[in-house]
Amino acid sequence: MTAAPTTPRLKTSAMIASFADPGQKTTPAPFGHALVKAARENENIVGLTADLGKYTDMHVFAQAFPERFFQMGMAEQLLFGAAAGMAETGLVPFASTYSVFAARRAYDFLCLDIAEPNLNVNIVGGLPGLTTGYGPSHQATEDMAIFRGMPNLTIVDPCDSVDIEQAVPQLAASDGPTYLRLLRGNVPTVLDEYDYSFELGKAKVLRGGADVVFVSSGLMTMRALDAAKELARHSVDVAVVHTPTIKPFDAATVLGEVDTDRLVITLENHTEVGGLFETVASAVVRAGLGKRIVPIALPDAFLDAGALPTLHERYGLSTARIVARTLAELG
Amino acid sequence: MTTTTTEQTPVRGGSFEERRRRVEAAAYRIRHSALNMGEVQGQGYVGQALGAADMFAAVYADQLTYRPEDPHWEGRDRFLLSTGHYAIGHYAALAEAGIIPEAELETYGSDDSRLPMSGMSTYTPGMEISGGSLGHGLTIAVGMALGLRHRNSASRVINFLSDGELDEGSTWEAAMGAHHHQLGNLTALVDINALQADGRTDSVLRTEPVADKWAACGWHVQRVEGNDVGALLSAFDAVAAEAGLEGRPAVILCDTRIGRGVPLLETREKAHFMRIEEHEWQICREQLTNGYEGEGK
Numbered sequence: 246m247t248a249a250p251t252t253p254r255l256k257t258s259a260m261i262a263s264f265a266d267p268g269q270k271t272t273p274a275p276f277g278h279a280l281v282k283a284a285r286e287n288e289n290i291v292g293l294t295a296d297l298g299k300y301t302d303m304h305v306f307a308q309a310f311p312e313r314f315f316q317m318g319m320a321e322q323l324l325f326g327a328a329a330g331m332a333e334t335g336l337v338p339f340a341s342t343y344s345v346f347a348a349r350r351a352y353d354f355l356c357l358d359i360a361e362p363n364l365n366v367n368i369v370g371g372l373p374g375l376t377t378g379y380g381p382s383h384q385a386t387e388d389m390a391i392f393r394g395m396p397n398l399t400i401v402d403p404c405d406s407v408d409i410e411q412a413v414p415q416l417a418a419s420d421g422p423t424y425l426r427l428l429r430g431n432v433p434t435v436l437d438e439y440d441y442s443f444e445l446g447k448a449k450v451l452r453g454g455a456d457v458v459f460v461s462s463g464l465m466t467m468r469a470l471d472a473a474k475e476l477a478r479h480s481v482d483v484a485v486v487h488t489p490t491i492k493p494f495d496a497a498t499v500l501g502e503v504d505t506d507r508l509v510i511t512l513e514n515h516t517e518v519g520g521l522f523e524t525v526a527s528a529v530v531r532a533g534l535g536k537r538i539v540p541i542a543l544p545d546a547f548l549d550a551g552a553l554p555t556l557h558e559r560y561g562l563s564t565a566r567i568v569a570r571t572l573a574e575l576g
Numbered sequence: 577m578t579t580t581t582t583e584q585t586p587v588r589g590g591s592f593e594e595r596r597r598r599v600e601a602a603a604y605r606i607r608h609s610a611l612n613m614g615e616v617q618g619q620g621y622v623g624q625a626l627g628a629a630d631m632f633a634a635v636y637a638d639q640l641t642y643r644p645e646d647p648h649w650e651g652r653d654r655f656l657l658s659t660g661h662y663a664i665g666h667y668a669a670l671a672e673a674g675i676i677p678e679a680e681l682e683t684y685g686s687d688d689s690r691l692p693m694s695g696m697s698t699y700t701p702g703m704e705i706s707g708g709s710l711g712h713g714l715t716i717a718v719g720m721a722l723g724l725r726h727r728n729s730a731s732r733v734i735n736f737l738s739d740g741e742l743d744e745g746s747t748w749e750a751a752m753g754a755h756h757h758q759l760g761n762l763t764a765l766v767d768i769n770a771l772q773a774d775g776r777t778d779s780v781l782r783t784e785p786v787a788d789k790w791a792a793c794g795w796h797v798q799r800v801e802g803n804d805v806g807a808l809l810s811a812f813d814a815v816a817a818e819a820g821l822e823g824r825p826a827v828i829l830c831d832t833r834i835g836r837g838v839p840l841l842e843t844r845e846k847a848h849f850m851r852i853e854e855h856e857w858q859i860c861r862e863q864l865t866n867g868y869e870g871e872g873k
Contacts, residue, residue, distance in 0.1 A: 312726075313726075317753055318753060318756065320753060322711075322715055322745070322746035322749050323715045323746065323753045325715075326714075326715020326716045326718070326746065327715055327716070327718045327719030327750075327753065328719060329715075329716050329719060330718060330719020331719040331720070331722060331726075333654075333704070333719070333720055333723070334719075334723030334727060335650075335727065336723050336726065336727070354712060357708075357709050357712060361696075361706055362697055362698060362705075362706065
């Protein structure tokens with residue numbers, strides 16, 4: 246270590262750090278409460294977890310429906326194999342763990358037991374992308390890259406509590422398997438200020454703008470909206486397209502915005518490999534558009550441990566870094 | 577077990593001796609079908625099918641409740657083939673059970689057949705899961721048993737797995753989970769033929785003492801001669817009498833002999849994928865029939 250820092254070093258918070266800004270409006274445990282609500286409507290919904298109920302907001306469901314909650318222990322292969330078996334009996338399981346364990350540890354079980362028979366099992370992954378400071382063991386920076394290659398699987402990367410609340414009943418109602426990049430705890434509430442509703446499989450234009458188009462998913466839509474407001478002060482007019490469903494991808498809506506003279510930037514809480522940027526890029530190439538796209542994403546690297554604000558700043562996900570990058574691209 | 581009528585399940589009941597004879601006859605036909613399928617293909621997992629034929633026969637001709645004409649009938653018992661490459665034996669059992677036509681067996685492993693080399697639920701009526709990636713079946717079985725109990729179904733789940741699958745950690749995740757959730761409606765059938773892809777089980781990864789491991793996981797454990805139909809039926813009867821009442825999952829460990837019923841193959845060097853020459857298939861069938869009839873059946 247070099248000389249003492251001029252400002253106090255931030256400390257890595259508990260496992261699940263909040264990425265809400267100080268004073269930001271938040272909603273507690275939106276997934277857990279949405280699942281309870283959906284379960285009141287659909288008696289076939291059940292909840293499972295692998296020793297992470299409290300950390301994926303599944304505990305809210307467990308308290309409301311103890312007889313419909315199944316603790317599978319710290320055994321992710323069993324978690325997803327059993328979820329498949331339950332779906333085979335007509336139940337609609339929501340199975341939660343951390344994204345790293347779902348994507349890396351239990352892939353074979355998700356693929357062959359759930360996706361191949363196209364069962365309605367809903368995989369709920371906590372700590373997607375860079376939402377914990379615990380380092381690579383917990384940071385699922387490549388989960389979408391892993392999952393995009395899996396046939397039949399729908400992938401949802403929600404922005405905020407509004408997205409999660411509206412997505413859960415739609416995930417339960419859709420026939421095949423889904424993967425939800427869970428935001429848990431006190432989750433920012435952002436999209437209620439826009440004329441917006443979550444529709445599975447649809448991208449939505451949250452605001453128009455003459456100079457720049459942001460195509461974003463997950464919590465980066467929140468940052469994109471903040472950055473757009475900030476850029477307005479620099480007289481830069483930014484449109485924001487939110488694409489919470491990564492697969493199947495709403496190429497029509499996104500290409501409609503991309504195919505202009507505006508600067509296009511994708512923003513995602515995920516490695517630049519195999520996530521939103523490459524999804525948009527492949528759609529652009531298929532359509533024959535010779536369009537440059539700037540990715541704002543995590544680097545293709547194992548990331549540092551530390552405090553989330555520090556890490557988001559370091560890896561370019563902070564609002565300030567987005568603004569600076571956009572201005573630099575505009576020259 | 578689910579309440580059934582005679583229309584739902586073809587043959588049931590009778591004295592122990594009648595049950596034994598019925599299952600032995602079914603096992604003979606399953607073996608015969610497996611040899612025919614193997615001949616059409618010129619290859620296949622015939623050795624495993626012959627070794628496990630008595631287990632398949634005990635399940636389909638004595639234990640399972642099902643409707644041949646409606647393989648997805650909700651009240652059925654579930655039989656899960658975790659060991660996908662044993663499909664040749666399972667298809668023969670499904671034909672024996674009347675779930676697939678016997679004539680279809682000759683399409684085994686051919687393009688566009690409903691009977692692929694490795695068993696998949698998406699291809700074959702009566703096939704509950706897609707096995708083959710080993711160590712999956714018991715995890716799915718735990719979920720099915722939980723789901724059926726949750727839905728107040730009296731149906732049972734029987735999961736067939738091989739001793740090779742005891743190498744997989746997921747099998748033991750499931751074993752612990754089944755005990756934790758007190759799944760008295762779940763039975764595991766383990767085919768211990770002591771052979772895996774790379775050789776003898778004790779040279780690949782020593783899994784013995786197998787019975788102690790299951791017992792340590794809280795299961796009701798029995799170990800029987802898996803080619804002795806009477807022993808298999810007694811074990812199933814013991815499960816019905818004991819394990820279910822205690823709310824414990826039950827495992828029947830079945831020591832079997834690869835190629836069982838065909839001396840030519842029983843004595844051949846043991847191989848995961850057994851080679852049989854073109855002229856040998858008829859000899860195999862004759863040896864099988866002579867053995868079966870020679871025992872006065």
